[in-house]
Amino acid sequence: MTRALSSSLSGLRQLFPPDRILTTPARMAVYGSDALAALNQLPGAVVIPETATEVVETVRFCHRNGIPFVARGSGTSLSGGSLPVAEGVVIALNRLNHILRLDPDERIAVVEPGVVNLAVSRAAEPFGLYYAPDPSSQAVCTIGGNVAFNSGGAHCLKYGMTGNHVLGMELLLPDGTVTEVGGDSRDSVGPDLNGFFVGSEGLFGIALKTTLRLLPIPALYRTILGAYDSLEAAGDAVTAVIASGLLPGAMEIMDRLAIKAAEVGARAGYPLNAAALLIVELEGEARTVEADFTRLVEVIRTSGAREIRVANNADERARIWKGRKSAFSAVGRLSPDYIVQDGVVPRGRLGEALVGIERLSRIHGLEVANVFHAGDGNLHPLILYDGRVPGGLERAEELAGEIIALCVELGGSITGEHGVGIEKLAHMPKMFGPAELACMEQLRAAVDPERIANRGKMLPGGLS
Amino acid sequence: MTRVPIRDVQDVQEAVQTHPRLLSVGGGSKPALSSPLISPSGSSPDDTPVTLLDVSALRGVVEYDPGEFTFTAGAATPVAEISAMLAERNQYLPFDPPFAARGATLGGTVATGLAGSMQYRFGGVRDFLIGARFVDGRGQLIRGGGKVVKNAAGFDLPRLMVGSLGRLGILTEVTFKVFPAPAATATVYAEFPSLELALEALIRLTRSRFDLEALDLVPGSLMISEGSISEEEPRTQEGSVPGESRTEGRPASGATLLARIGGVADGLPARQRQVAEFLTGGNQSGASAPPVSVSPVLVSTSGTPDHDVTHWAAMAEMNWCPEGWSLYRVPVTPARVAALDRSWSAEGAIRRYTSGAQTAWVAWPGEESQLNRLLRAAGLGALRVDGPPSRQPWIGTIPGGPFLERITSALDPDNRFDLPGIWPRADVSHG
Numbered sequence: 096m097t098r099a100l101s102s103s104l105s106g107l108r109q110l111f112p113p114d115r116i117l118t119t120p121a122r123m124a125v126y127g128s129d130a131l132a133a134l135n136q137l138p139g140a141v142v143i144p145e146t147a148t149e150v151v152e153t154v155r156f157c158h159r160n161g162i163p164f165v166a167r168g169s170g171t172s173l174s175g176g177s178l179p180v181a182e183g184v185v186i187a188l189n190r191l192n193h194i195l196r197l198d199p200d201e202r203i204a205v206v207e208p209g210v211v212n213l214a215v216s217r218a219a220e221p222f223g224l225y226y227a228p229d230p231s232s233q234a235v236c237t238i239g240g241n242v243a244f245n246s247g248g249a250h251c252l253k254y255g256m257t258g259n260h261v262l263g264m265e266l267l268l269p270d271g272t273v274t275e276v277g278g279d280s281r282d283s284v285g286p287d288l289n290g291f292f293v294g295s296e297g298l299f300g301i302a303l304k305t306t307l308r309l310l311p312i313p314a315l316y317r318t319i320l321g322a323y324d325s326l327e328a329a330g331d332a333v334t335a336v337i338a339s340g341l342l343p344g345a346m347e348i349m350d351r352l353a354i355k356a357a358e359v360g361a362r363a364g365y366p367l368n369a370a371a372l373l374i375v376e377l378e379g380e381a382r383t384v385e386a387d388f389t390r391l392v393e394v395i396r397t398s399g400a401r402e403i404r405v406a407n408n409a410d411e412r413a414r415i416w417k418g419r420k421s422a423f424s425a426v427g428r429l430s431p432d433y434i435v436q437d438g439v440v441p442r443g444r445l446g447e448a449l450v451g452i453e454r455l456s457r458i459h460g461l462e463v464a465n466v467f468h469a470g471d472g473n474l475h476p477l478i479l480y481d482g483r484v485p486g487g488l489e490r491a492e493e494l495a496g497e498i499i500a501l502c503v504e505l506g507g508s509i510t511g512e513h514g515v516g517i518e519k520l521a522h523m524p525k526m527f528g529p530a531e532l533a534c535m536e537q538l539r540a541a542v543d544p545e546r547i548a549n550r551g552k553m554l555p556g557g558l559s
Numbered sequence: 560m561t562r563v564p565i566r567d568v569q570d571v572q573e574a575v576q577t578h579p580r581l582l583s584v585g586g587g588s589k590p591a592l593s594s595p596l597i598s599p600s601g602s603s604p605d606d607t608p609v610t611l612l613d614v615s616a617l618r619g620v621v622e623y624d625p626g627e628f629t630f631t632a633g634a635a636t637p638v639a640e641i642s643a644m645l646a647e648r649n650q651y652l653p654f655d656p657p658f659a660a661r662g663a664t665l666g667g668t669v670a671t672g673l674a675g676s677m678q679y680r681f682g683g684v685r686d687f688l689i690g691a692r693f694v695d696g697r698g699q700l701i702r703g704g705g706k707v708v709k710n711a712a713g714f715d716l717p718r719l720m721v722g723s724l725g726r727l728g729i730l731t732e733v734t735f736k737v738f739p740a741p742a743a744t745a746t747v748y749a750e751f752p753s754l755e756l757a758l759e760a761l762i763r764l765t766r767s768r769f770d771l772e773a774l775d776l777v778p779g780s781l782m783i784s785e786g787s788i789s790e791e792e793p794r795t796q797e798g799s800v801p802g803e804s805r806t807e808g809r810p811a812s813g814a815t816l817l818a819r820i821g822g823v824a825d826g827l828p829a830r831q832r833q834v835a836e837f838l839t840g841g842n843q844s845g846a847s848a849p850p851v852s853v854s855p856v857l858v859s860t861s862g863t864p865d866h867d868v869t870h871w872a873a874m875a876e877m878n879w880c881p882e883g884w885s886l887y888r889v890p891v892t893p894a895r896v897a898a899l900d901r902s903w904s905a906e907g908a909i910r911r912y913t914s915g916a917q918t919a920w921v922a923w924p925g926e927e928s929q930l931n932r933l934l935r936a937a938g939l940g941a942l943r944v945d946g947p948p949s950r951q952p953w954i955g956t957i958p959g960g961p962f963l964e965r966i967t968s969a970l971d972p973d974n975r976f977d978l979p980g981i982w983p984r985a986d987v988s989h990g
């Protein structure tokens with residue numbers, strides 16, 4: 096610990112009782128990494144505020160002393176977004192977990208940053224409402240983390256990701272300024288500052304309060320599962336569904352390895368000998384959904400599916416989703432280690448992307464399981480490796496990098512929902528030119544001249 | 560006042576580097592915005608000469624892949640051209656950009672953040688813009704976002720352009736995602752004896768499980784008669800307040816709800832009936848909320864499909880706003896509408912509430928200062944979208960704050976896009 100930090104820590108100690116400021120390696124260990132477990136870094140201190148005022152005081156303290164800080168929700172970031180900065184302060188926001196207001200007539204919820212995603216839908220359910228974005232991690236991840244990464248989920252095809260559901264925020268800028276953007280209305284005047292803050296990965300400061308829009312729980316879900324003999328056939332079925340003019344709420348594909356993982360890990364009961372599974376779900380008003388579902392079944396039937404399962408009730412629906420929702424963690428049963436990758440390609444080039452991934456997987460001699468949000472071209476290749484083998488991680492990372500480069504080549508993006516964090520810093524120049532990177536750095540510097548908020552993340556220039 | 564025509568993106572970059580103060584115009588379907596803040600001598604209030612940048616040459620579709628449900632086009636491409644192109648493939652811009660018939664452009668639509676009644680279903684401009692190229696105040700061409708519908712890399716610059724009124728950069732090219740268009744549409748009209756009762760019904764509808772394309776609230780009667788729904792002709796009626804005209808046996812203080820549904824044509828009549836029954840307290844199927852306490856005076860589900868389309872297209876042109884009046888767009892919420900409506904109607908304003916009463920459109924006959932006072936008192940801000948040119952686009956509580964000031968100073972350090980009154984100058988900001 097440098098002298099600057101240790102002397103200023105005494106100032107920080109005045110803001111928190113001893114049990115809510117952690118400074119020893121043993122007590123800070125759990126904060127040393129996020130879900131990108133390959134990276135680990137102990138901070139100078141971890142503070143555990145219980146009120147917004149304590150968060151504000153902490154950030155002001157950091158700003159006065161030039162100490163970097165990292166906001167942290169549940170630490171489920173898959174890109175190293177909540178990795179601590181050495182000599183910096185981690186601000187753990189989990190205890191700010193109150194839903195401050197839930198107004199069913201206005202259909203909004205105003206929440207603290209540490210509120211868990213699923214808790215919002217649970218609270219809204221008695222009023223017939225829910226919060227739409229549903230990351231697979233929704234039982235643990237926080238709204239603050241969702242805001243920072245513009246998180247999505249399987250059901251974001253129709254109503255969008257986190258950014259489409261944030262109406263207003265109280266922001267704590269990195270110099271301690273507290274300011275409001277947006278409001279309670281679904282409409283707004285002026286630049287879309289909500290939309291600009293969402294996805295900024297903590298570089299613009301901390302979301303202290305967030306106003307979320309709630310939607311009525313759909314009257315009916317109809318879910319269909321199709322099993323295919325090849326990934327291409329499943330990909331073509333996606334194209335056919337889109338071309339038919341239907342607007343599903345979710346459209347997901349799993350490949351052979353992912354199906355196997357789901358079976359081993361979650362006893363999903365999927366057709367085991369299939370090369371690919373496609374799940375398509377319609378949601379909405381009963382009459383429309385029933386009519387559309389008849390058409391959907393027809394599209395799937397003529398798409399070369401060798402087996403079709405239709406969910407006829409909530410239980411059967413849950414069974415179809417169970418395997419998909421647990422696919423990430425289930426892959427852990429197949430391999431000692433794995434990297435969850437996240438890239439986007441134009442929907443029409445899914446087939447090419449999958450063939451490319453297969454080729455890269457062969458070249459590198461590493462297995463890749465594919466689980467993806469097919470409806471919006473968002474791939475999640477899971478790269479299996481053994482970290483105990485020397486060079487194993489490096490080989491897996493190399494393959495991951497080549498997959499991402501492939502996504503960019505095909506006209507897509509280096510990330511659809513997991514963010515850049517630290518993991519993808521090196522890929523930013525593939526996606527953006529010098530003018531864009533400079534522009535983003537200027538924006539960052541204008542908001543945070545000392546670059547104390549989540550230093551070293553998202554912007555490659557921010558490393559220095 | 561100099562007016563500089565632009566041939567291509569390089570011209571825009573050069574113009575930005577050589578002119579101290581610029582305002583981009585797509586052509587000016589919203590003259591209240593594309594010619595504000597400029598004194599008759601052609602200077603901004605601080606006497607810096609203003610150059611009008613005519614970007615209308617930046618038009619045309621760059622890329623449209625119907626299978627991908629995205630398109631890219633020059634910023635000055637007319638919305639009408641795009642809508643026609645999409646319609647051929649049964650696709651549409653779900654946020655329902657207004658003023659298409661008057662020549663509204665994609666760039667102007669993004670810069671003003673304007674969306675119409677149909678934004679109720681899937682959201683506004685910000686929910687469909689996925690990429691934007693713009694020239695910033697340094698003259699740099701910035702490519703924000705991309706061409707895929709999902710993208711979490713870097714700051715979301717396209718979103719920042721939505722509603723920025725040209726203050727943060729000059730848009731040259733935009734990319735949108737689009738959706739399949741509903742095969743057919745139909746509307747349920749329900750007239751209530753008072754605005755309050757109509758609002759109560761509106762709130763219950765917004766909480767129900769009906770998938771509505773639009774949900775508008777119009778104070779007054781729409782004069783529903785067999786087979787057609789007509790409104791008073793606002794522009795021909797001197798002195799009367801359109802939309803509040805008294806019809807035999809119906810209260811002038813009432814209000815009409817318009818609930819539009821879309822989907823397969825076969826299913827529409829039955830779905831219309833369900834909505835109507837929900838409103839009259841009958842069958843509740845498909846609904847999660849209890850029936851409304853007071854039934855509407857009159858419910859009509861009539862109107863031919865063609866009529867439905869023309870009716871809503873007319874709504875998007877805001878033709879109900881009388882010539883010479885100013886039109887304001889105010890973000891609101893249903894809970895606030897009753898009180899606001901009282902204060903606005905007392906001043907003789909004509910009001911429409913769209914998107915489930917999340918947007919108020921206020922046509923104002925008199926002095927802007929009075930509306931400004933009312934909005935400030937309510938803590939609301941408004942964008943002036945139509946009317947005679949004036950000195951400022953915003954009234955009421957002006958959006959922004961320190962976050963926007965800092966962003967502005969980064970994108971436009973020399974205040975080239977600063978027409979005082981848009982929002983605070985870069986040099987008053989931090990750092």
Ligand SMILES: Cc1cc2nc3c(=O)[nH]c(=O)nc-3n(C[C@H](O)[C@H](O)[C@H](O)COP(=O)(O)OP(=O)(O)OC[C@H]3O[C@@H](n4cnc5c(N)ncnc54)[C@H](O)[C@@H]3O)c2cc1C
Nearest residue numbers: 168169170171172176208231237239240241243247302512
């Ligand atoms: C098994 C698993 C499944 C997943 N599935 C999905 C999925 O389907 N879709 C998806 O999008 N993601 C998914 N993720 C990734 C992850 O869950 C999301 O990125 C989530 O939003 C992170 O939330 P968190 O609370 O864990 O945030 P953290 O990991 O603690 O932090 C994430 C980032 O947010 C910043 N941050 C936290 N709080 C705030 C705040 N209040 N203000 C500003 N910045 C803040 C942090 O500094 C950090 O940069 C998954 C992760 C796992 C482990």
Ligand SMILES: Cc1cc2nc3c(=O)[nH]c(=O)nc-3n(C[C@H](O)[C@H](O)[C@H](O)COP(=O)(O)OP(=O)(O)OC[C@H]3O[C@@H](n4cnc5c(N)ncnc54)[C@H](O)[C@@H]3O)c2cc1C
Nearest residue numbers: 583585586587588589593662663664666667670725729730
């Ligand atoms: C009654 C009427 C008749 C017309 N008839 C014709 C005709 O016959 N033929 C014809 O060619 N035109 C005609 N026009 C003009 C023209 O077609 C449109 O008005 C114009 O192209 C549409 O621009 P806009 O409305 O989208 O934005 P504007 O009104 O030009 O601008 C709105 C706002 O957006 C900003 N803005 C606009 N573009 C950009 C950009 N690229 N980047 C950043 N900010 C931007 C402006 O600064 C302003 O703040 C007519 C207009 C009217 C009102």
